[in-house]
Amino acid sequence: MIKHGLQIFACNASRELACDISNRLGMRPGRIDIARFSNDNLRVQIQENVRERDVFVVQSFTEPVSEHIMELMITLDALRSASAQRITAVIPYYSYARSDKKDAPRISITGRLIADLLQTAGANRVLTMDLHADQVHGFFSVPVDHLTAVSLIADHFRNRHDLSNMVAVATDAGGAKRTGRFSEKLGIPMAIIDKRRVSDTAVKQGAVVGEVAGRDVVIFEDEIATAGTLVSSVDTLKAAGARSIHAAATHGVLCGPAIERLRAAAIDSVVVTNTVALPEDKRLDKLTVLNVAPLFAAAIERIHSGQSVGALFE
Template identity: 40%
Template sequence: MKLVSGTSNKVLAKAIGDHIDAPLTECEIERFADGEIFVRIGENIRGEDIFLIQSTSKPANDHLMELLICMDALARASANRITAVIPYFGYARQDRKTGGRTPITAKLVANLVAEAGAHRVLTLDLHAGQIQGFFDIPTDNLFVTPVFEDDLLRNYDTSELMIVSPDVGGVVRARSLASRLGADIAIVDKRRPKPGQSEVMNIIGDVEGRRCIIFDDIVDSGGTLCNAAAKLKEHGAISVAAYVTHGVLSGKAVERIAKSELSELVMTDSIAVDETVIKAPNIRMISIAPLLGEAIRRIANEESVSKLFD
């Protein structure tokens, strides 16, 4: 087994390697003056079981092309099996037609990954579960719920907790975490006047006197979380925190979150962050390297991955 890393999240890739005692394979990735990407694998990988770690985060197109080109290089170097480890699967929010003459880009990306040479995909908290069906190769979608459960048990009295879904579509995700903690759930009723904007209409559930935990898969502009936190406080919540798998944090999201009613935003390191996130007063990171590392070890040894969540 060998680990290969793209450039999107070298820190996470090294942490995964440290966890399973597998150093990263030498891989040279360069960009020509016109932006073209060049990849050279620096070690013999003939007949090896390869795990290529690359999130397709911002800049999404560059990191996606890098993933595809790396897989082509690995396939042409006679790797026995290539598993694309994509902690954050970009374009996942384009999982259906939202109007006439619009694409289903998540399906297109799934086709590209398979055609580039991947034999298997390992990812984390897909925005929509049906995206697994977009792939014609085995796909493992890991859940961050056990990682967040452990953190919540260490930091909160579960008798006070209320797990909050930021929209109707996230109810299944919120219920999963709530059932593990023995907590109740509430739902934020929101609407989107236009893409990138959200407006909270109502709170479904009694949150008065509770410590609310908003549980979601992606935080992008931060508008939904900040608006939901303010509304929950209006309805009598003692405190509001958010646990989110993927911290996209575009634009002025960090500044917006720092000024919000959120006591803290807890995110995984599926996406590499910059200094502004590290220095933010109410943002905390949790590593998913142990979870991904154990999944990689199980796949390499032909063991069950689903037992990680039993």
């Protein structure tokens, strides 16, 4: 039984996921009105009593990203003004985690900026999943619970594939640690593709480090955005003699030409989770979407009752 005082609110990017999380906790999402004034300014009104409540607001940073971030910021501020006792920003997909370093002159480390703004708006803590880089966790000055879908995705492959001939593949050296955790969960070997990024949208790939010839390979990433890296990795692995190719990622962003690229690619299956809501026109036959609502519900229950969130992954 969930203790009295817990409330969950959904902003527009994650309404379906928030409803599922709430249902699993035996409750309904709190009533909230998000509208616009005539000058296009956003207006958020909390339509529940939240005084001295433990409140969780669910909102992924998905397209349109700036719109959804602003929605969340105003909602956090409204909850703080309404005297909520503790406010947790639940951000299943934190897109600005990719802006984690100063890799060009005169640019913003935007992942850190957004972290500061969340605290300023009223967030007392953050709950998120599979950040693009581990160091982004340190950008926050409030407590952060960092969930992972590695076990969920690993279980999917364990239950549906013969692992005796399978190899996990990292698309570059930077993703080797992430892919290594996935390969350890499945007890399978790992290979790495030598990739050099030319620009934000273009990469140059070289040899495969590891044995993939005649093997079933699964490319493991934190997210699939335009699918450019994924498709070029498929071509590299096919040229290296891979027997079958699968792909898995926590965040199925699938923006721009991603759907057309995946449809045309020589790839057997793609597995993502519902941290990003996907409309029906992006639901390919080869695409499987796993549900992270049970994991978020369990984490929220543990945060609310003062239990360890890390115990979920032990």
